Amino acid sequence: HKVLRLKANMKTPGTAWLQFVIQSSKNKKEATLTLSAYFEPKGIGGYLYWYSLYFIHKFIFKYMVQDITKQAQLRSK
Numbered sequence: 001h002k003v004l005r006l007k008a009n010m011k012t013p014g015t016a017w018l019q020f021v022i023q024s025s026k027n028k029k030e031a032t033l034t035l036s037a038y039f040e041p042k043g044i045g046g047y048l049y050w051y052s053l054y055f056i057h058k059f060i061f062k063y064m065v066q067d068i069t070k071q072a073q074l075r076s077k
Contacts, residue, residue, distance in 0.1 A: 012049060
């Protein structure tokens with residue numbers, strides 16, 4: 001599998017990373033893309049920030065993965 005971990009370069013009350021993992025199937029004809037978001041909060045403000053944006057991030061990341069997958073499928077044809 002392949003892993004790409006990106007550290008956020010924005011001002012937040014904590015440190016944030018996005019991690020993409022591509023896992024190939026046994027037949028190498030298909031792959032699974034997994035996106036994980038990590039946040040290391042600094043103080044109560046960090047926790048408030050993370051949990052107040054949780055559902056927005058969930059929505060954004062879901063469609064980000066769908067778009068990446070769609071683009072990969074189009075380019076592989």
